[in-house]
Amino acid sequence: MDSRARQPNLRADGGPLLAALRGQGSLPAPIWLMRQAGRYLPEYRALRKEAGSFLDLCLNPALAAEATLQPIRRFHLDAAIIFSDILLIPRALGQAVTVDDATGPRLQPFGEAFPTMTPPAEMDGDSLDPVYRALKLVKAKLPDGVGLIGFAGAPWTLACYMIEGGGSKDYAKARAFAYGNPDAFERLIGRLTTAVADHSIAQVAAGANVVQIFDSWAGVLPAPALRRWSVEPIRAIARRVKAAAGGVPVIVFPRGAGVLYRDYLDTADALSLDTAIPVDWAAAELQGKVAVQGNLDPAALVAGGETMRAEARRILGALGRGRFVFNLGHGVLPETPPEHVAELVELVRAWRP
């Protein structure tokens, strides 16, 4: 039986993604993919050539809107996620940022950008304007029933990049700074909490009907630090966003949090599961309380074939009957053949228990 027949109003009110996030499990499960706009698509690579650097593309509203829409046109996914970058917030706070394709992001040294070790209370709002303009352009062109997701990095993850000055394998410098300078770090997290909430609310005002908060480096924190610097700030952000933006659904992705995923249950409408979260555990411990999203291994999408199909069916088998959004456990990899994505979408749409 197609359960959509039972929920016509919810479906009409924002499509399958919104319905799943608002507590209606129904089939087929909505599907979108983290980093669905990106280098694996030839049309994206052409757009990048036109734009210049990665940040040039993020900051060009017309081209960012086009990048956002490309995977929707090609795969008819259930949600678009605005083409943008989490480091636009550090940039809006005054820290110079560059992103190189080969070496990743580089940020101006923290003490040089912020001699008091604390960024200013206010962001340079104009610097984020291209994101809101891109959202408006996407909204105008998005087919009915396709969700539009705004996003931001969580305060802890932003602080990691800001203090390290770029990517790192373990963000040990950021953790040592936090442990050694708890007052300065608390101020930094406070400023970022405000900035992330402001940026999220502005994205909703510009047309986003879902917000996802990426705490990509939650997994490097021990439990007490994770509760203080990841869970609590995210809870505060979600409350402010929901209060200001008519209860817009918030998805939280505390990557690597493992057992501590449970600590995020009351911060979010949905938890996005990383690859390491066992789906049976998520069904038992998380899905009764929130929607869950995930968590196909992006490397299985690269491999394709029977491995990909078996993995997708395994995830649907455990989670597909409840409140569920099909996604990956991490972003699409550049070497992914686009036809594997098309096959995955077809499989998810056809799946029945």
Add this chain to the structure above:
Amino acid sequence: MDSRARQPNLRADGGPLLAALRGQGSLPAPIWLMRQAGRYLPEYRALRKEAGSFLDLCLNPALAAEATLQPIRRFHLDAAIIFSDILLIPRALGQAVTVDDATGPRLQPFGEAFPTMTPPAEMDGDSLDPVYRALKLVKAKLPDGVGLIGFAGAPWTLACYMIEGGGSKDYAKARAFAYGNPDAFERLIGRLTTAVADHSIAQVAAGANVVQIFDSWAGVLPAPALRRWSVEPIRAIARRVKAAAGGVPVIVFPRGAGVLYRDYLDTADALSLDTAIPVDWAAAELQGKVAVQGNLDPAALVAGGETMRAEARRILGALGRGRFVFNLGHGVLPETPPEHVAELVELVRAWRP
């Protein structure tokens, strides 16, 4: 009450580490630290200058033995771990390896080293001889009651380095190879399982009385792949090692496995906990069945002071009354002040519930 009084034989029979691993919780908890021999020690830096490259040091028995003993002399830890590297196994199988201080390990491209995508069945045993010679030298000088730990990388982690050709942030290439070439990957894991067991048994023959298996990249695998390529090979290795080496205790470190730590319970005498594992969960889910080891954040050891003391006491409070070995959740960081290690050892030795 000092519980040591009740277990005089176990204490005499290999010291506090062996007693804890064999199922006797007692106070003070034994303590050693992953990467306790390393760049944070000035005497190690002097030794490195003398030796040349990192691998030159690993392969010089007299100097590797000296590096192993340095932290024992300075901190009177309860165990020495042989100064060596997990990549000596890929090297012994015929894959050229270099380790650069700045850029990390580099391995000869996989298809060039192994055109059949499978290493030979036999290792070049001579190439591992310096490890066994170093163990014998350490054993002769080690104070009574101090454990001597041999170690190896787990097959999955070794396969990650071998296929990627070095470190990576997510080992996506290794996962995609595994998913796309399951037969070749199964053969690779099989060869590595044999090699790791052989090398572990030889280390015990040379004087090690504990073996630790490092699965540093377990955390990037979804549950079914983790069970197949991490849990099962480790179980096979531990069985062979224990059968061949008089039941020598095996510690398993499936870093990043999160909820799936439970899957390793019957593979090991002890599980080494990464920083993200909550200690209350480990006390409830793991410690009743095996000894646990861990899991102070190495960045808290860098920071020192009240943060370090509070974190150490929190871990002891949750785990210190059971079968427990105090350690870090990952290796000592190069910027760690040695005096923080001395203070930590003193704190652990003085701690009572």
